[in-house]
């Protein structure tokens with residue numbers, strides 16, 4: 001009996017020692033190469049010139065300073081905003097414009113400038129906007145010393161999400177938006193299975209950090225969820241009486 005007890009004790013000691021050894025060394029068969037991947041290989045993209053924000057090699061150039069050939073009127077017909085001096089300026093009589101091409105998820109670069117002689121207050125001062133897939137507005141407004149409701153200021157997801165900062169440059173200087181957008185996934189019944197999400201960087205400052213969009217942009221009432229597919233980038237011709245803003249250097253990378 002004494003021999004049996006000793007044998008059991010020896011076995012237990014051996015098992016405990018082996019367990020301690022395994023904990024110390026980790027799984028015996030793991031090697032560094034087992035957690036290193038070689039495919040898929042990320043494609044080579046030549047970056048643009050960082051001092052001019054020029055388009056990377058794989059971007060779709062939506063405005064290069066020459067013409068609005070990538071754009072159309074949002075209600076049909078040609079895009080009739082005013083191209084001059086390598087930029088284009090909103091023509092408030094001609095309505096919104098949108099890209100001819102429709103997109104799902106993307107990275108968008110777009111630069112905009114409030115004129116130096118801007119007048120007006122609140123929402124009636126340099127109001128425009130970038131509509132993602134034609135439905136969800138990232139607000140453009142002159143918010144340089146111009147208070148308004150916070151979920152309607154520059155870089156808000158209009159009436160849904162207040163920006164984390166106010167990074168406005170003063171009128172006459174160029175502002176830069178870099179927008180990373182993930183298109184929604186829908187359920188059969190038209191509700192979001194995965195809502196659209198967006199990150200907005202304004203002049204290098206994060207205003208929206210992977211924010212879930214609740215639905216369409218509505219001036220009156222709550223956002224609506226409407227099933228949709230790929231959509232254009234739409235720029236807003238706002239009805240406010242202030243001097244129109246300008247855009248330049250617009251490019252997009254599909255994600």
Ligand code: MG
Pocket residue numbers: 127128129137139140236238
């Ligand atoms: Mg607007």
